[in-house]
Amino acid sequence: MPELPEVETIARGLAKRVSGDVVESVWLGQKPEPLKSPAREIAAALEHSRIAGVRRMGKHIVFDLEKNNVRPTKLGAASTAAQWIVHLGMSGRLQVCEPQAEVLKHTHAILKLASGRELRFVDPRRFGRLSVAHAGGFDAGGIEPLDADFDHFLTLFRGRKTPIKSALLNQKLLRGVGNIYADESLFRAAIRPRRRASTITRDQLGKLLTSVKEVLREAIALGGSSISDYVDADGEEGFFQLQHRVYGREGEPCLVCKTPIKRIVIAGRSSHYCPNCQK
Ligand SMILES: [Zn+2]
Structure with a gap:
């Protein structure tokens, strides 16, 4: 998808x-x-x-x-x-x-x-x-992650009792963040996907928002070079992928500390994380 x-x-x-x-x-x-x-x-x-x-x-x-x-x-x-x-x-x-x-x-x-x-x-x-x-009547729900300011992000996420991974995927909060980018952002912010949002400090949430934006911007920059293929060719070419650090790497060594990456299921979705780097 x-x-x-x-x-x-x-x-x-x-x-x-x-x-x-x-x-x-x-x-x-x-x-x-x-x-x-x-x-x-x-x-x-x-x-x-x-x-x-x-x-x-x-x-x-x-x-x-x-x-x-x-x-x-x-x-x-x-x-x-x-x-x-x-x-x-x-x-x-x-x-x-x-x-x-x-x-x-x-x-x-x-x-x-x-x-x-x-x-x-x-x-x-x-x-x-x-x-x-x-015109102007379409509401995609949630806030645009690339435009989100920290205060708004904090209001939406602080105090939620759900796992942070579920909150990131909740399209009523942030629009458009999917499974891969949620896992990658949590790894960069050193937060475990199962952590309840309400237990995450203000500083960590700040780091998370920065990571979300960073991951999305990097992926957009990579995608930019394959525009023409995707839009009008036969569609099999796909995109240059962001180098995944945790997503889809179950059992493989963490790129930072070599601990095997773990996969768990949260709300029916696979979540990948490093049990050593992420707390
Ligand atoms: Zn690690």
Whole structure:
């Protein structure tokens, strides 16, 4: 599943490719799962709209749309603006391609663009979601980890009785932090995943927020070099991975102290940590 850094990379790649383009027509597939808003609403919002920009909110990709050739109404031009929101789920991909490119199996949406290209949504496992919202009406929940200031972070996390790992994954608190980056951040902050958030000191929480931002920024920087592959090729290339220090390294020696990395399950998710470095 793409995590925040991958989604950021994809959104940046799409912004470069399709910003300013106009959606001429929309085809939506018959499978109901990918459509979180009614097909008619999605098509109406997209058709004849200009893509003003593409950005990430949490793990969502948000296309800011403006209606083309619409005279400002009494409510102003903003009343015709909308957002197309794409969540990639487990296996969703957005392809920018020439119209003659083979339509892959599991294609659920095709947007014909004025530039002559097509923007397609392909998702074999159908956990991805397409929806529309009025401009500014979309709330991805939680706070953006890269923008979070310490005081806000502290208010959200201090006093919680849940394990810190569960709190990090709680999308109502921080949006977009997934399993891998939660484990990596906890390792860098030297905090065990099972520690109750309420037992963690202010200083340690400060270190944790710094680690979360550091890990995400490093991963985004690495992802940046593979934008084109992911956005419009066959999708198998994937991303340059952040060198994991604990995630997926059960039984392997800790890179700092050589103690074998442990794996435990917290709320149904694998958690990896060093029993020596993390307290
Ligand atoms: Zn260690």
